[in-house]
Amino acid sequence: MSGVERIPILKIGDVLLASIQVDLQDRDVLALQEDLAEKISATGAHGVVLDISAVDIVDSFIGRMFATIAATSRLFDAHTVVVGMRPAVAITLVELGLTLGEVRTALDLEKGLAILAGLAGDRAAR
Amino acid sequence: MTGPGREDIPIAADDDVVRIRQVVRSYAQRARLSLVDQTKLVTATSELARNTLTYGGGGSAVVEMLGEGRRQGVRASFADSGPGIPDIELALTDGWTSGRGMGLGLSGARRLVDEFTLDTEVGRGTTVTVVKWSR
Numbered sequence: 013m014s015g016v017e018r019i020p021i022l023k024i025g026d027v028l029l030a031s032i033q034v035d036l037q038d039r040d041v042l043a044l045q046e047d048l049a050e051k052i053s054a055t056g057a058h059g060v061v062l063d064i065s066a067v068d069i070v071d072s073f074i075g076r077m078f079a080t081i082a083a084t085s086r087l088f089d090a091h092t093v094v095v096g097m098r099p100a101v102a103i104t105l106v107e108l109g110l111t112l113g114e115v116r117t118a119l120d121l122e123k124g125l126a127i128l129a130g131l132a133g134d135r136a137a138r
Numbered sequence: 139m140t141g142p143g144r145e146d147i148p149i150a151a152d153d154d155v156v157r158i159r160q161v162v163r164s165y166a167q168r169a170r171l172s173l174v175d176q177t178k179l180v181t182a183t184s185e186l187a188r189n190t191l192t193y194g195g196g197g198s199a200v201v202e203m204l205g206e207g208r209r210q211g212v213r214a215s216f217a218d219s220g221p222g223i224p225d226i227e228l229a230l231t232d233g234w235t236s237g238r239g240m241g242l243g244l245s246g247a248r249r250l251v252d253e254f255t256l257d258t259e260v261g262r263g264t265t266v267t268v269v270k271w272s273r
């Protein structure tokens with residue numbers, strides 16, 4: 013049995029970026045969830061970007077992980093944006109009936125960062 | 139047709155679900171399914187394989203190439219000797235789960251494929267078979 017595949021988390025300014033490059037096993041997904049929670053609380057990041065441009069399927073388990081990451085990051089006053097979803101994945105998700113809860117999506121990294129910057133602006137104004 | 143026409147894959151752990159996704163993907167490509175149809179079939183089989191593992195206590199999958207005239211397709215079936223499903227209609231209802239899922243696996247998988255058969259008996263086990271054809 014192979015070990016857990018740790019997905020690297022990069023820090024860009026106030027934002028954490030995780031690019032999912034492997035065909036995720038359930039335990040890799042759980043590890044990412046934990047690693048992100050720790051890193052948000054350690055860095056005070058205001059946003060998380062999950063780049064799924066290399067992911068060729070999202071099933072209900074992986075979809076639920078996105079929602080959990082988003083909900084967890086909200087506890088630390090951070091928002092989550094999923095970027096780079098492939099068209100075939102998006103079409104399949106709709107037919108599967110999966111909604112991503114409070115997870116925001118953006119076409120690409122640049123637009124994702126713009127959304128997070130906007131939300132951080134709201135936070136600063138409060 | 140190159141490559142095997144049939145593959146048996148045990149479902150006993152997490153990584154078997156990943157392996158099934160990979161095998162189904164390669165069959166779907168060989169059957170010339172469109173990218174969207176490949177994605178739908180792989181997603182459906184990922185749901186069914188996980189159900190076999192989670193609720194059926196493990197089992198096995200069979201992935202097969204189908205040829206019917208000029209049409210090609212892929213059939214995947216997932217069998218376990220677990221507790222079976224007492225109320226099929228309920229289990230196929232969007233949002234119904236006996237566990238901590240979202241209750242989308244079975245109903246969603248049915249929407250994503252061309253043919254869907256659910257064969258289950260309480261105390262005996264469950265077999266779900268799906269087919270997707272090239273267009």
Ligand SMILES: Nc1ncnc2c1ncn2[C@@H]1O[C@H](COP(=O)(O)OP(=O)(O)OP(=O)(O)O)[C@@H](O)[C@H]1O
Nearest residue numbers: 072189193194229235236239240241242243244264
């Ligand atoms: N192989 C099986 N053996 C026994 N019961 C099953 C099997 N597959 C599904 N079920 C039952 O059917 C219910 C619905 O399954 P479905 O896949 O739709 O939802 P889920 O697995 O609970 O959640 P999700 O797939 O959205 O994470 C399950 O909660 C379970 O009670």
Ligand SMILES: [Mg+2]
Nearest residue numbers: 189239243244
């Ligand atoms: Mg399920």
